[in-house]
């Protein structure tokens with residue numbers, strides 16, 4: 611008489627099969643839930659960084675416009691004017707400080723998303739006498755009228771997925787602002 615070992619019957623018993631399938635479904639479901647959660651956190655973190663970058667863009671443009679204030683409103687009416695370079699640079703720094711909530715050394719004030727001092731890497735003021743045919747700023751933008759070229763950088767905190775994205779991200783913002791500047795900050 612054929613003797614069937616108990617381990618063999620257990621292994622192939624219908625109940626055993628269902629248990630295995632249930633475990634696989636449970637593990638797969640858990641993995642999918644973890645992956646979806648990670649994707650959501652990554653998406654939120656990237657959206658946050660995009661928003662922070664937009665805030666930086668707007669702050670730099672606003673500071674650039676502040677720097678472009680002409681000493682003579684009469685000249686401004688003609689759309690071309692000469693700036694005092696030290697005054698324009700001081701106005702830019704002061705406005706940037708206010709817009710990004712920085713102290714006088716460009717260190718972020720407390721409870722702020724910016725984690726390092728803001729560095730003004732480049733700042734150039736172009737007056738009409740500086741402008742020659744084919745003039746470009748150091749980043750390659752054509753300079754055709756009185757304008758201010760600025761490059762700033764700083765690091766910001768990343769809200770989630772530190773193991774994957776790191777704790778901080780470095781932002782570098784370049785803008786050329788003139789009195790014909792359109793608010794296309796994309």
Ligand SMILES: [Zn+2]
Nearest residue numbers: 747749759786
């Ligand atoms: Zn530039």
